[in-house]
């Protein structure tokens with residue numbers, strides 16, 4: 001009888017450990033996906049936006065003034081492929097913007113998925 005009680009206690013302890021681990025993983029997933037969605041921080045560089053105004057229709061995320069200018073330069077370059085407006089506006093710079101935007105869109109899609117909602121419901125209060 002004592003062995004049965006001990007086994008149940010071990011199983012209970014193991015279950016709590018696994019639940020705590022799942023909760024930490026869920027918190028990490030939620031934390032990563034919450035980056036860039038705060039309306040008072042620049043989605044790109046993370047700096048606080050001092051004078052919040054709704055982002056322009058052509059801006060998919062709230063940007064600080066500098067990142068908004070860079071984003072617009074990126075869009076102009078993507079549309080026309082014209083002259084570089086700054087020496088750092090290289091193919092690599094464009095690829096950074098392209099992949100960052102794809103990353104943000106992927107995060108947005110995952111946040112809206114049933115799997116993400118289930119993960120949050122099961123592991124976060």
Ligand SMILES: [Zn+2]
Nearest residue numbers: 042045064067
């Ligand atoms: Zn910024």
